[in-house]
Amino acid sequence: MNKKQKRTRNRIVLAIALFVVVYVVAELLPLSTWLGSETTALWVEFALFLVPYLIAGYDVLLRAAKNIGHGQVFDENFLMSVATIGAFALVLFPDSDPHMAEGAAVMLFYQVGELFQSYAVGKSRKSIADMMDIAPDFANVERDGRLVQVDPYEVAVGDEIVVKAGERVPLDGVVTSGTSQLDTAALTGESVPREVREGDEIISGCINMTGLITVRATKPFGESTVSRILELVENAAEKKAKTENFITRFARYYTPAVVGIAVLLAVVPPLVLGQSWSDWVQRGLIFLVVSCPCALVISVPLSFFGGIGGASRLGILVKGSNYLETLSHAETVVFDKTGTLTDGSFNVVAVHPSSDIDPDWLLSIAAHAEAYSNHPIALSVRAAYSGPIDQQRIDDVQEQSGHGVRARIDEHVVLVGNDKLMSECGVGCHDCELTGTILHVSLDGEYIGHIVIADVVKPDAAEAVAELRTAGVKKTVMLTGDRADVAAAVAKELGIDEFRAQLLPQDKVAEVEKLLEETHAHATGKGKLAFVGDGINDAPVLTRADIGIAMGAMGSDAAIEAADVVLMDDKPSNIARAIGIARKTMGIVWQNIVFALGVKFLVLILAAVGIANMWLAVFADVGVAVIAILNAMRAMNVRKR
Structure with a gap:
């Protein structure tokens, strides 16, 4: 929890403590007897509840006013401000019960929900930041006979750097002397160290575990693996899924609509039918509190964010929530053979x-x-x-x-x-x-x-194909430039449905085009085709497929550029895991949408007919938001093997 969150927490705790004291005073002490007048007691109660209300919600009121000044009227700050001020304003209606306690409580619980939301988002961001904490702070360069620490950006291609045990490799390069073991977990999710010796290529972001090694830089820091991965993760939030964009558009039209309905609910019955103003204004205010769309607006993006974060812990980098959503609909998975299903070590x-x-x-x-x-x-x-x-x-x-x-x-x-x-x-x-x-x-x-x-089939390739079927993939296809008999033998060994052999690179694109037509013609209309390749020779096909997955992409610029999903290690089993994470995330997204809208519409109807009170409205808003946020955070939970 950062300093700002701690200050907000302390302010809310103080406001809650004052609210409890005031509530006890208002309910248990005979204020009207002491003050000699019920009207005076009512206004004293008004003033007392106003103190915790302003301590907790002054920033909400300020944001609402500021947004109105900028032309952004209909947001949750506006809804909360109108609803709570309206609850306090009911004191002006002599025939109504006082609602200052409910008004203060709505603001308090709303702020508790906002704090919880801030903590949840911060935790997700920190989780991603921790697992992607691969940016090196410095590079050791020898100058005048001694090692000095310089900014990685200062190291030129061809310069030699020294990486000591326990330090992070700052740039991509080739080991010129020394042997060691590298911890690649931050990149691949793989816990087994990788041995390196003279002549081996090495990539930035790994941790040197044992020996001292000298590395000749082969790329500037700005083009290194670590820079590309960090840029990929940072830009992931910009590429929103259709569901996420729908929720944003929904809130844009939904909020003004419910404000209009609330106004009509409060004004029309008293004006047209001569009903009680206090009763219908109260119904309108409850309607406003319930209608706040914050549960959807925060939980849906948080679900996608959590899914992307959980995947990256396993070395699966998804370039945006739109690709995660597409991956969840994968029905056909097409593999390149060499380097994907086989080791590629001929x-x-x-x-x-x-x-x-x-x-x-x-x-x-x-x-x-x-x-x-x-x-x-x-x-x-x-x-x-x-x-x-x-x-x-x-x-x-x-x-x-x-x-x-x-x-x-x-x-x-x-x-x-x-x-x-x-x-x-x-x-x-x-x-x-x-x-x-x-x-x-x-x-x-x-x-x-x-x-x-x-070529040797990878140890977990057969298991990967079986797991894809379990995950709901309907067809698996293998494309290769190899001979038909070799392709047939591999396909039979792995349990792959179909194969195409002796294909040139352009032939692979043509075959994927045909398979795309077959997949999209399926009865559901939602099926997508995923192509899995090594990312070096398969860039055209990776780009053409609905979703391109590059495997074993550590240090491969072509893979990181062309693919939508990047698997940092070379285990085929991670393809099924990526699809599993995508489907779990979309399941959580739709759970939140159905739950939030279902509860809100039910309580909105109850509010309109006068059954729901302000406390139920608080649950329909803050309670639903908290439950949705907790559910969204489940997307972060993935287990490493």
Whole structure:
């Protein structure tokens, strides 16, 4: 609780204490006998209740007046001011019972509800701030033979920084010396430390746990992972869900409407039917108190805020409540295979040369052709080749997306790629009995063999697909550029409904377009399609889907830019958890909407027919708001594995 909240709390406690004293005096002591007149006693009671009323609610009255001056008339401050001043004004009607106690109580309980609301919002914000407390305070740079602490913004790309044990890594970079373990929990929600050594890439926001490491910065601080994540979280509140926008529009029209009804309720029966002014003015005032929409206006955004905060504790970053709402309607989940359902760590499992071709020479030719590619398959071929790569032998390298590589090696034209590349270049090739990615190799138009590369399915991938079905997802689809037999084997192992194989990047977009049409044509009309990819090669598809989810995005700029939901680790099981959090949050939102509107409309009817009193009105406003806020805070509750 901050200083402002503490001052407000102390003021309200003082006001409540004075209210209790005044209420006891007014109810138990014979003021009229002591003062010799019931009228005098009534005005003394008026003055006594006015003291706690003003102590508790002077700021509400000031805000109402200020907003009226700015043309913002119909808000909760205005409703509370009119209702409570009206309750005190009933003293002017001799035939009515005094209502100063109710007027003061309405203001007191309203302020208690506001304080509680402020505390709830502050707690949610603090929770997000704590779990996203990844911004480094400084970077250690060596100057004149000693380490000095500088602002991370002052470190340039290529500068070396020293990260001591217990310090937060300030910038993205590469470890140049030292070994250590990193705590990545603030980014991924993963409690198991990650080991790093010389040559490993490292991202900002992690905590160095054990050894001293030296890191060469590869990005300026403004473009680092930690800066991008903080910007993402800060901007999340700006992207509102349709439900949230509806509540804002609803309150804009609802409040003037109920004020108009309250005025008609107070004025028409006495003027037209000759009814008692005090009775109908009281009904109008009760109507105003009940109608205050604060329960909806605060609890709905708080629910979304809590859902986004709870997700971020698990390393699931949602860019706005609109994406959380869309994710809750996900009926079709489409996966990229490599790096999403599989590790993406390809390994050469077999080298099958043509007759009279040495296996090592075949692998050497392929490794040289793939020397300049960063594709996981190229990396695995180079890793399998034990010899050095001679750059002088390589010339005219052309990488063909989704097909392979063409290069000139020792003045010979070498093709390394899939059967499509071989077919396009008129090279005959044959299949392999082994399941895996087949990398065919040709030399000057002659087929010289193939290399079999296998990818490993992630340990929790099958569990993730099963959990998606439990979460209500109706169809799972896998897209891959790999061969049909490899895709079929993975799909069968994981229990995926459908797969599309041998797709180029543009083919994936076309397939997602078809699946979008199928999903949107469903009877409910609300079904959405989520695409899950590694965020590096899948940016076009991530953007085209109803909701794009990037997995294993630590340090991936493309993922953070293109996706709507970013999973900071590479566990497929977090996809189901993200959908579960989204559906839980939307459930809480609609619980609050139905509960708040249901109670309010019921008490409004009772107020209009004269059954509801001011105390019931207080519950319908403050009580409902407190219950809705408590319910909204449930969205924050997520369990780490």
